[in-house]
Amino acid sequence: MTLPYGIFSTDGSAPRVGVRIDDQILDLGAVGRLGFFDDLTFDQTVFDQPVLNPFMELGKPVHRAIRQRLLELLAHPEKPLDAFADQVRVPAATATLHLPIRIGDYTDFYASQEHASNVGRMFRPQTEPLLPNWKHLPVAYHGRASSIVVSGTPVKRPSGQFLDPDQQPVFGPTQALDFELELGIVIGKPSALGEPVPVDEAESHVFGFVLFNDWSARDIQRWEYQPLGPFLGKNFASSISPWVVPLEALAPFRTDGPTQEPTPLPYLRSTARSHFDIELEVVLQPANQEEIIISRTNARHLYWSVAQLIAHHTVNGCNLNVGDVLATGTISGPTDDSCGSLLEQSWNGSRPLVLPDGSTRSFLHYGDTVILRGWAGNRQIDFGEVRGTVIS
Amino acid sequence: MTLPYGIFSTDGSAPRVGVRIDDQILDLGAVGRLGFFDDLTFDQTVFDQPVLNPFMELGKPVHRAIRQRLLELLAHPEKPLDAFADQVRVPAATATLHLPIRIGDYTDFYASQEHASNVGRMFRPQTEPLLPNWKHLPVAYHGRASSIVVSGTPVKRPSGQFLDPDQQPVFGPTQALDFELELGIVIGKPSALGEPVPVDEAESHVFGFVLFNDWSARDIQRWEYQPLGPFLGKNFASSISPWVVPLEALAPFRTDGPTQEPTPLPYLRSTARSHFDIELEVVLQPANQEEIIISRTNARHLYWSVAQLIAHHTVNGCNLNVGDVLATGTISGPTDDSCGSLLEQSWNGSRPLVLPDGSTRSFLHYGDTVILRGWAGNRQIDFGEVRGTVIS
Structure with a gap:
């Protein structure tokens, strides 16, 4: 799976970090607030930022752990995220996508x-x-x-x-x-x-x-x-x-x-x-x-x-x-x-x-x-x- | 007078906005806290930032008013800043100077x-x-x-x-x-x-x-x-x-x-x-x-x-x-x-x-x-x- 990262907003809500999965966007801050990342020790407020930079600054070990966790959650036979679909999934068609990076040089x-x-x-x-x-x-x-x-x-x-x-x-x-x-x-x-x-x-x-x-x-x-x-x-x-x-x-x-x-x-x-x-x-x-x-x-x-x-x-x-x-x-x-x-x-x-x-x-x-x-x-x-x- | 703007710190204090006057630095945040800018309506917290960008974003009318106020204070026969010299003036020789701008392009x-x-x-x-x-x-x-x-x-x-x-x-x-x-x-x-x-x-x-x-x-x-x-x-x-x-x-x-x-x-x-x-x-x-x-x-x-x-x-x-x-x-x-x-x-x-x-x-x-x-x-x-x- 690609699991690419981007910045999205809906209905005037604040731009935040999402992961694209087919025609949906997974709201990573929402996933985190449900506790799915609690054993991975990183500052989850990075998901509420309007650019990926703070998330990127967490470093590769954290990125790998998050990607691994998402792959596990999505592959799990019990589909643990499905119970919270209305909280964590946003139809991509309804979202506004933003420039995902505060570009330096x-x-x-x-x-x-x-x-x-x-x-x-x-x-x-x-x-x-x-x-x-x-x-x-x-x-x-x-x-x-x-x-x-x-x-x-x-x-x-x-x-x-x-x-x-x-x-x-x-x-x-x-x-x-x-x-x-x-x-x-x-x-x-x-x-x-x-x-x-x-x-x-x-x-x-x-x-x-x-x-x-x-x-x-x-x-x-x-x-x-x-x-x-x-x-x-x-x-x-x-x-x-x-x-x-x-x-x-x-x-x-x-x-x-x-x-x-x-x-x-x-x-x-x-x-x-x-x-x-x-x-x-x-x-x-x-x-x-x-x-x-x-x-x-x-x-x-x-x-x-x-x-x-x-x-x-x-x-x-x-x-x-x-x-x-x-x-x-x-x-x-x-x-x-x-x-x-x-x-x-x-x-x-x-x-x-x-x-x-x-x-x-x-x-x-x-x-x-x-x-x-x-x-x-x-x-x-x-x-x-x-x-x-x-x-x- | 030049009255140039820069970012300085002293003894590990936080970098902040100053104006150079001969061999001294005027601490603009400190000047502001004494009330000297109170009639100029702008957000004085810009002076406590580690780069000039927020100050620059205030716009020319504010910059001109601040410069004018500083010129008046310095030219005033009663030298109104002198009474607070230990609060507002820092010997330039004791200060560390920082890159003053967060440079975009x-x-x-x-x-x-x-x-x-x-x-x-x-x-x-x-x-x-x-x-x-x-x-x-x-x-x-x-x-x-x-x-x-x-x-x-x-x-x-x-x-x-x-x-x-x-x-x-x-x-x-x-x-x-x-x-x-x-x-x-x-x-x-x-x-x-x-x-x-x-x-x-x-x-x-x-x-x-x-x-x-x-x-x-x-x-x-x-x-x-x-x-x-x-x-x-x-x-x-x-x-x-x-x-x-x-x-x-x-x-x-x-x-x-x-x-x-x-x-x-x-x-x-x-x-x-x-x-x-x-x-x-x-x-x-x-x-x-x-x-x-x-x-x-x-x-x-x-x-x-x-x-x-x-x-x-x-x-x-x-x-x-x-x-x-x-x-x-x-x-x-x-x-x-x-x-x-x-x-x-x-x-x-x-x-x-x-x-x-x-x-x-x-x-x-x-x-x-x-x-x-x-x-x-x-x-x-x-x-x-x-x-x-x-x-x-």
């Missing part, structure tokens, strides 16, 4: 070789697709935490500067609004300033994962990004799924990543299997139309592992805080129908997607809804979705 | 034409020093908030990847540790996601300014930064001064900035004088040696104004939160002895600084202390200093 990596190569082929056609540093270190930049929103929040098409066809800077709404399919890694254990996290301890800092849509305005990004990287082309909005899938739930879906050649420097070397076999899909739903699956890929295509991202991020002593989010960067697969961005799918507009109604998409239109979904195995583990609609 | 700009041109001349000698976008928009990137520390915190020399003389990536302590002289703009009023802040309203979001040292590892930065910008070359530490100088204190020191040619797009145009005449200096103090002033410059050299930085940052709808910090980027002046970084002063090591003891500096050595100082006028307004010592 947000970092965006660039960990998919296919994505980085596609971008290189498009924008630097005369050169090697990958820049010289790419296979030596997980390239990354800092993103904006303030504009990370929960699934369902409409995304206003941003305005900004970009070059017109005559290569003159003009101001207006972006003409190249895109999505990026990513996973977000939620940090649950801090690291100290000045203290690198060894690669084989890196996963102890991971609370869980969310789906992450790193909305991008390609024209704004292209004009602004030299020499210091993306800024206004990215920071108008990023969307995350409301349910955080705990790392522990993914244990059966560990897998080997791609062979890394050249062998990375020692601080990035690990023999652990810290890639994950997570199926991912991108769905486009134009206004008043059906959903169209426009891309299918898998997190195992990522070149750099989650552990490597964390080891690299901290190797210079940069500290992590509980609530930080590290995103993987766009996850693209090896085929045309496994691209994690419209930029790649439409090859920068040169081969627009043709939709069932005959309309085309080089980039997103007003009214388009983008939905990212993820799962592992036969959907035993379900990430749910992150969705957002483009508005003016 | 941190953005670093690149707003000095001299700095950007120097970097261009060093690293792209065959081309125009400024990239094509530079005079059209204030180039910026997101930095790391978690590793911002208060003045006095030692700075551990970071390790990381960089290229050896044979252009092979190697791992080790940076060989090119540098400082960057900047001003930090502290945001005191939020803006809503999706709502640009017009340039002529931008300063209403500024609580005040700090001195900002954006420590940089040039070799790490050079290898990692393509194509997404600086990351580990910057995020191991940034240091800020403990006293936040309120915007209002700088009113007499407003000045015109450089002529902006080409005229920026309308959203960046303003007729207000929102540059500031702030003298700045960089002091190097090698271990067991005297202080050496190695650079003198002025914030009026910045090309882009504070208001323009904020208008640009939000023009795409990116939201600001109270406690965000926007740094100007390295402030260099037009002469060799007004550079805001050692990179520029030593011209990337090609003309090392020669110190009085005969030693040279291309970049910083272990034991070096860097001190940034700032003031306006005849030091009526004093920013104090931000200092840090390089340790292993």
Whole structure:
């Protein structure tokens, strides 16, 4: 079972911690008040907080014990929670879901070789697709935490500067609004300033994962990004799924990543299997139309592992805080129908997607809804979705 | 008078809000408990908080009223605070100063034409020093908030990847540790996601300014930064001064900035004088040696104004939160002895600084202390200093 954690409220009640189980939400504070956690010694008021941070700060032993207790309660033949269903269960359809994390710093990596190569082929056609540093270190930049929103929040098409066809800077709404399919890694254990996290301890800092849509305005990004990287082309909005899938739930879906050649420097070397076999899909739903699956890929295509991202991020002593989010960067697969961005799918507009109604998409239109979904195995583990609609 | 705000504690007492007056700190909570703020209707418990954020959230009318009251009390011929000196005044020498802000997002700009041109001349000698976008928009990137520390915190020399003389990536302590002289703009009023802040309203979001040292590892930065910008070359530490100088204190020191040619797009145009005449200096103090002033410059050299930085940052709808910090980027002046970084002063090591003891500096050595100082006028307004010592 996934048993993902989120923050929900009902009918104006205070936002609090819940666990999603199919079409219901288990109210963990209510479960605790019935005594089901009494032998696990932790401060149960964390469940009455409007973000997961205090809960995450309890640490992995407590998280594991709570998850184990929930699995026992749900598997128990006498269904001990059923007698209290009206107190502890909330129909998900009646709940409001909130941004589950008070996000500290947000970092965006660039960990998919296919994505980085596609971008290189498009924008630097005369050169090697990958820049010289790419296979030596997980390239990354800092993103904006303030504009990370929960699934369902409409995304206003941003305005900004970009070059017109005559290569003159003009101001207006972006003409190249895109999505990026990513996973977000939620940090649950801090690291100290000045203290690198060894690669084989890196996963102890991971609370869980969310789906992450790193909305991008390609024209704004292209004009602004030299020499210091993306800024206004990215920071108008990023969307995350409301349910955080705990790392522990993914244990059966560990897998080997791609062979890394050249062998990375020692601080990035690990023999652990810290890639994950997570199926991912991108769905486009134009206004008043059906959903169209426009891309299918898998997190195992990522070149750099989650552990490597964390080891690299901290190797210079940069500290992590509980609530930080590290995103993987766009996850693209090896085929045309496994691209994690419209930029790649439409090859920068040169081969627009043709939709069932005959309309085309080089980039997103007003009214388009983008939905990212993820799962592992036969959907035993379900990430749910992150969705957002483009508005003016 | 400057009357800057900071967070201090004494003898293990709780960190709280103070105002620096010469060699003393005025304990604002204590002043309030004596009734001196009773006619100003605000929640005085903000003074007992360990960060300035709740105080900043009170808004400019309250900040102005408090500042005015303090100026009156200090100027009053009967010196009404003197009778309570043992309750309200703390010798600064006995206090511990804390990071004054719970920083949300941190953005670093690149707003000095001299700095950007120097970097261009060093690293792209065959081309125009400024990239094509530079005079059209204030180039910026997101930095790391978690590793911002208060003045006095030692700075551990970071390790990381960089290229050896044979252009092979190697791992080790940076060989090119540098400082960057900047001003930090502290945001005191939020803006809503999706709502640009017009340039002529931008300063209403500024609580005040700090001195900002954006420590940089040039070799790490050079290898990692393509194509997404600086990351580990910057995020191991940034240091800020403990006293936040309120915007209002700088009113007499407003000045015109450089002529902006080409005229920026309308959203960046303003007729207000929102540059500031702030003298700045960089002091190097090698271990067991005297202080050496190695650079003198002025914030009026910045090309882009504070208001323009904020208008640009939000023009795409990116939201600001109270406690965000926007740094100007390295402030260099037009002469060799007004550079805001050692990179520029030593011209990337090609003309090392020669110190009085005969030693040279291309970049910083272990034991070096860097001190940034700032003031306006005849030091009526004093920013104090931000200092840090390089340790292993």
